Amino acid sequence: MTQLGTGSVAPGTGGLDEFVHTPARLAILSLLAPADWVAFSFLRETIATSDSALSKQLRALEEAGYVESFKDRSARRSTSVRLTAHGRSAFETYLDALEQLVARARGAG
Template sequence: MDPQFDEFLHVPARLSVVAVLAPADWVDFGFLRDAIGTSDSALSKQVSALSGAGYVEVHKGQDKRARRTYVRLTPEGRQAFQRHAAALERIVALSRMPAPDGEPPAGPG
């Protein structure tokens, strides 16, 4: 496995969160929930895990009518996502390389 592959980030729900956050600054929790297509509780669980790992920062504020929660990648989270995405790209690139000429692959047993 590629040494830059991040097992923690590779969880599909977490990877979806950081992928939505990557091109943005602060993102509204509701927008993030809708973009990923998940529930408030499932998103909250993943955001808490990402926050605990230092990958995201959470800010709670108040607008005229309601409390709002905003999320953004930390510099560490942004770097982790970039490293993980690069690792995935390398893995995919290797899968597209033609097989070397020669002996067929060894079978089971």
């Protein structure tokens, strides 16, 4: 078993990465996956969370190498976030494992 943020898999979960499976992180990654860069404010509003709670989750994802952020130092002082190649790969692996669990639950696996 590997460390959290690097593919830690819980036994009996069909390979679901525990780090990604956290609801807040899962919500963030699902919003980042189809996009290039996503505004911090969009993430906060869509997930309906506070700045501090979102910052905490983004910091964990960034420390794990799943996301990177860009702070625009202009007058707007906005922050944007995107998946790294490692984060995209980890999320795709998570989705594959989830799809296998769903198929098994529906009798197809």
